[in-house]
Amino acid sequence: MLGQNDPLELVGRLRGLTPWGVRLGVGSFLTLEFGAPEAETSGPTKHGVMHLWLYLCSWRIQTRGKAILGSEDERQRIEAVLKELEFGEAEKIELVGPSLDLAIQFRSGTKLLTFSTSSTHEQEEWKLYMPDGNCFTVFGDGSYENTPIDTPRP
Numbered sequence: 001m002l003g004q005n006d007p008l009e010l011v012g013r014l015r016g017l018t019p020w021g022v023r024l025g026v027g028s029f030l031t032l033e034f035g036a037p038e039a040e041t042s043g044p045t046k047h048g049v050m051h052l053w054l055y056l057c058s059w060r061i062q063t064r065g066k067a068i069l070g071s072e073d074e075r076q077r078i079e080a081v082l083k084e085l086e087f088g089e090a091e092k093i094e095l096v097g098p099s100l101d102l103a104i105q106f107r108s109g110t111k112l113l114t115f116s117t118s119s120t121h122e123q124e125e126w127k128l129y130m131p132d133g134n135c136f137t138v139f140g141d142g143s144y145e146n147t148p149i150d151t152p153r154p
Contacts, residue, residue, distance in 0.1 A: 007095055007144055010136045011102065011128060014050060014090045019106075021046065022085070024078050028071035030054040032112075034090075035131070051129040056140075057101075058115040061085070063108070085110065098142045102126060116140050 014034055021033035033048030054071075061069040061081075069081050088107030096103060099116035106112070116125050118140025128136040129149060136146045 007100060007136070007138070008093070010130070010146060011093050011095065013130070014052070014104065014128075015093055016089055017050070018089050019052075019087050020048065022082050022087075024075065024082065028054075028059070030059055030071070047129070049131040053127045053129070054114055055124050055126050056117060057125040058117055060113045060115070061110060062113070063110045068110075087112075099125070099140065100138045100142050100144060102138075116142075 017034040019032040019034055021031070023031050025031055031054070032052045033046075033050075034052065035049035037046050038049055057071075059071045060067055068085075069078055086108050087110050090104050091107050092103075092105035094103040095101070099119075101116055102112070102114040104112045114126055117123070118125070121139045121141045121143050123140040125138045125140055127138075130136060130146075133149055134146050135149045136144065138144045
């Protein structure tokens with residue numbers, strides 16, 4: 001039985017939502033907002049009620065079997081393609097073991113994939129900030145935590 005800390009159930013809450021405010025951050029950090037914008041903001045950036053932060057993982061965006069962006073592409077290219085990219089609703093969400101790499105299939109045919117770059121518990125690979133005030137964090141060794149948010153969102 002799935003529970004409130006089941007990883008697939010937690011990320012499965014993205015199903016049916018369309019990402020917006022997709023941004024390239026420091027280095028290859030990628031953030032995606034989901035759901036309605038939060039009423040309260042702690043800084044200049046508007047976040048959705050769910051906020052996905054691809055942190056210390058590698059990532060790739062592909063469509064119909066063709067890679068269109070990768071986390072190591074030139075920054076200008078990533079930013080230009082992200083401005084034009086239409087994702088549509090998240091239709092299928094998978095966690096691929098043993099590292100809990102994330103795979104999100106969108107209605108447009110676009111797919112977002114993450115790849116763990118570590119095998120340790122010390123490295124946070126990706127994070128999903130939840131509307132209940134928790135942050136679901138996946139580590140390089142495939143372990144995870146769903147804990148109260150103690151730091152501001154990027």
